[in-house]
Every structure is written in C-alpha cells, then in structure tokens.
Amino acid sequence: MGKVLSSHVGMKINEWYRMIRQFSVPDAEILKAEVEAEIERMEEDQHLLIYYQLMCFRHQIMLDYIHPSKYQPFSVSNLVDKIENSNHELSDMLHYYHAFFRGMYEFSQKEYLEAVKYYRVAEKQLSMVFDDIEQAEFHFKVAEAYYIMKQTHVSMHHILKALEIYDQHDAYSIRIIQCLFVISGNYQDLKRKDRALPHLKKAKQLASQIDHPRIYSSALYNLGKCYGELGYREEAERYLTESADLARKEDLPTLPHTLYTLAKLLFRQNEQSHALHILEDGKLAAKKHEDQLFCHMFDYLDALYVQEINEKQLQKTIDYLEKLSLYSYIEDISLEIATALEASQQYQKSNQYYQKLLWAQNQIQEGECLYEF
Incomplete structure (x- = not known):
C-alpha cells in the first residue's frame, strides 16, 4: 500500500476541525479515527504531525466541555507537554493554533489571566487567519474571557464581531446561543438587566431546539x-x-x-x-x-x-480569590459582607469591606490596560 499524501491528510484534519467547531461529536470522532489511520501511512511531514497533535488537543477540549466525566481517554495536560516540548519550529498558523487552543485550555481551568495571555499571543497571528468562522471563534473566546474579568466594553466589542459572523452560517447554533449568554451578561454588568432578558429568552428558545x-x-x-x-x-x-x-x-x-x-x-x-x-x-x-x-x-x-459573619473564613476566601486575580468575585462578596456588617451596626468593619470593594473595582479597571507597548 502506497504512501498517503500529507496534503490529503491535512484536508481531512481541516474537516475534522470543522466538526469540532460545530460540536458534532460523532462526526468528529469518525474523522479523528480516519486521520489517525492515514497518518500511519503518510509521507513524512513534521508540520502536519504537529497540526494533528494540536487538533487532538482541541478535540479533547470539546469533549471536556460536552461531558468531562464521559470522555477522558488521556490527559490534556500531557498533550500540552507533548506539543510544547517538540523541537520543531512552528509555522505562523501552527503558532496561532497552539496559543489559541492553550488559551482555551487555561480558561477551562479557570486560569483567566493565563487564558488572556495566550489569546493575545494568538491575536498577533490573526492576520494569517482567512477562515471567517475561525475569526469568529477567536472573537468569541476572547469575549468570554473578558466577560469573566468584567472588562465589559472589550468583551462586547469582540462578542458582537463573533455573532455577526456566526449569524451568516448554518450549523453554529450552539455558538450563537453562547454569544447571547455573553451579550446578556455584559448588559447585566452594565446595569441594563432589562436589555439582557430578551437575549436570554431567545437563547433558551434556541437551546430547546437542539x-x-x-x-x-x-x-x-x-x-x-x-x-x-x-x-x-x-x-x-x-x-x-x-x-x-x-x-x-x-x-x-x-x-x-x-x-x-x-x-x-x-x-x-x-x-x-x-x-x-x-x-x-x-x-x-x-x-x-x-x-x-x-x-x-x-x-x-x-x-x-450560617456562621453569621465568620471573618476568618471570609478572609480566607478573599485571599484565595486574590491569588487567582478574580477581582469580580471579590467585588461581589465584599459588597455582600459590607452590607451584612452594616445591618448588624458594625460600621467600622463594614467600611473595611467597602474599601475592599473599591480596591477590587480599581483592579478591574487597571486590568483594562493589558498592552505591552
């Protein structure tokens, strides 16, 4: 049996990736198996082997999102090590995929600052991405991360770009629903909950159809x-x-x-x-x-x-959130603690948590400036 052209396998990996982005697990699994069988007979191509490894990484992220306890044939962290320890220099597109997928992985681990760091590396290669759905994927994932970090206007900028692209294509209903989640979340952070609700009703109606x-x-x-x-x-x-x-x-x-x-x-x-x-x-x-x-x-x-303001435990939670730079969580709970202390007439302690709230808001605002120049 003759060698399989690497270009043929590359096209099949592209189709595999299309199924991943559509969350079509059965089709993605079939294509993954076909790619793996053909790679065994493929002419030598180190770039394509790295592309395959990156796609395995992205495939596992999809499976972990859909049902983590069901699909765990191997460790994603092991894949990360395998890719990053490769001595082969990455092309611009492989460099983009590596940074983008690594950002997605860090986000799934709730390492939001790390996720943004990798997304910013990927963004430097975005001009090399000509596939509009891939552009939408990038904008969606960046918007999702900035929403969590309460960088509301940055998130809204990216999510509207993503939704504009997804709306022009069939088979991306899941991403459209997720875009509506992020848009409504941003409206809630802007204190416009009235504008959030219609998007969530539409998202529920679309979600009921799949x-x-x-x-x-x-x-x-x-x-x-x-x-x-x-x-x-x-x-x-x-x-x-x-x-x-x-x-x-x-x-x-x-x-x-x-x-x-x-x-x-x-x-x-x-x-x-x-x-x-x-x-x-x-x-x-x-x-x-x-x-x-x-x-x-x-x-x-x-x-x-339950413990009626156990300050030692409350501080332990705040310290943990600070370690992860989860300032939006600190902002929310500082307000709740301050309000509870104020209600029990502990005004001095209450003021300390109001100060913590202002500190968290300042950290969020400083986080808007993430540029290196």
Whole structure:
C-alpha cells in the first residue's frame, strides 16, 4: 500500500476541525479515527504531525466541555507537554493554533489571566487567519474571557464581531446561543438587566431546539440569575432549580456554580432551611467535580449566612480569590459582607469591606490596560 499524501491528510484534519467547531461529536470522532489511520501511512511531514497533535488537543477540549466525566481517554495536560516540548519550529498558523487552543485550555481551568495571555499571543497571528468562522471563534473566546474579568466594553466589542459572523452560517447554533449568554451578561454588568432578558429568552428558545443538555442547562441558569437580579424571585428559583436538576441528571460540571447561585438567592430570601439544604448539596457537588473555586465560594456562603459573619473564613476566601486575580468575585462578596456588617451596626468593619470593594473595582479597571507597548 502506497504512501498517503500529507496534503490529503491535512484536508481531512481541516474537516475534522470543522466538526469540532460545530460540536458534532460523532462526526468528529469518525474523522479523528480516519486521520489517525492515514497518518500511519503518510509521507513524512513534521508540520502536519504537529497540526494533528494540536487538533487532538482541541478535540479533547470539546469533549471536556460536552461531558468531562464521559470522555477522558488521556490527559490534556500531557498533550500540552507533548506539543510544547517538540523541537520543531512552528509555522505562523501552527503558532496561532497552539496559543489559541492553550488559551482555551487555561480558561477551562479557570486560569483567566493565563487564558488572556495566550489569546493575545494568538491575536498577533490573526492576520494569517482567512477562515471567517475561525475569526469568529477567536472573537468569541476572547469575549468570554473578558466577560469573566468584567472588562465589559472589550468583551462586547469582540462578542458582537463573533455573532455577526456566526449569524451568516448554518450549523453554529450552539455558538450563537453562547454569544447571547455573553451579550446578556455584559448588559447585566452594565446595569441594563432589562436589555439582557430578551437575549436570554431567545437563547433558551434556541437551546430547546437542539439536543445539548449543557447548553440548555446554561440557558436555564442564565435566565434564573437574571430574573433574580431583576427581583423576580419565584421565576429565578424555578429556572435555577430546573438548571440544577438537569446538571445533576447529566453530571455536568456546571452544577456547583448553579447551586451556589441558587443557595445565595434562598439565603437572601431568608429561606434558611431550603438554603442550607442547597448549600450542603453544593459542597458535595464542588468536591465531586474537584471545583476548587466553588469549594471556597460555598465556604464563603457558610461563613456569611450560617456562621453569621465568620471573618476568618471570609478572609480566607478573599485571599484565595486574590491569588487567582478574580477581582469580580471579590467585588461581589465584599459588597455582600459590607452590607451584612452594616445591618448588624458594625460600621467600622463594614467600611473595611467597602474599601475592599473599591480596591477590587480599581483592579478591574487597571486590568483594562493589558498592552505591552
């Protein structure tokens, strides 16, 4: 049997990547197997072998997003080591893919500053990317990271670019839904929750038309969170509960976050018994999914609402968030702690947390200047 042309395998990897971007797991798995069979008979091409390794990396990120506990044939970190320890110099496009995919991996690990660092490296090669869907992918992932970091206007700039491209193509409904999540989240951060709600209703309607439990659970979660911030407590509790039930049924890693938001809503409504039940459920879920962030966030809820302001534990949570540069979380909980202390007439301590809130806001603003020049 003769050698397979590397150009032929390269075209098949491109098609494989197209299926990955569409979250089409069966098609992606088939193409991955075909590529692996052909690589065994392929003429020597080191660039293409690195492209294949990068695509394995991206393939695993897709699988981890859809259902982490189901698809874990090997460690993504091992793939990272294998690619980065290669002595072969990367071409511009491979350099782009390496930085972009590494940014996605760091984001999945909640290392948001690291993710942005790699995205900025990828951005330097973006002029080499002529595929408009790949351009949209880049803008979406950058917008997602900046949204988490509360760099609202930067996030909105990128997400609208991404959505404009996705809207022109069929088969990208999941990304369109995710764009709507980010747009609505940015509107909520801009204190325009009224403008956020229509996007979330549209996202839920689109999510109900596809077979993707994680996306539908996220649509329910985002609606519930928004209704809670608008003061519609019954609607908020209903959607958050539905989201948590689906996440539990499908064993989704989003469960701890959903239970955290639901528990906080219930504590604020003085539904102590129900809130305590959700809090304990959330602690177990965070441990099961090895979610260190929400292990700390549940400890925070316990310290604030159950232990009636355990300042030592509250400070431990803030120290953890500072270590990860999660200033948006520090901003939110500092306000909650300050308000609780003020309500108990501990004005001096309350003022300390208001100062912490202002410090966190300043860190967020400083984060808007991430340029090296």
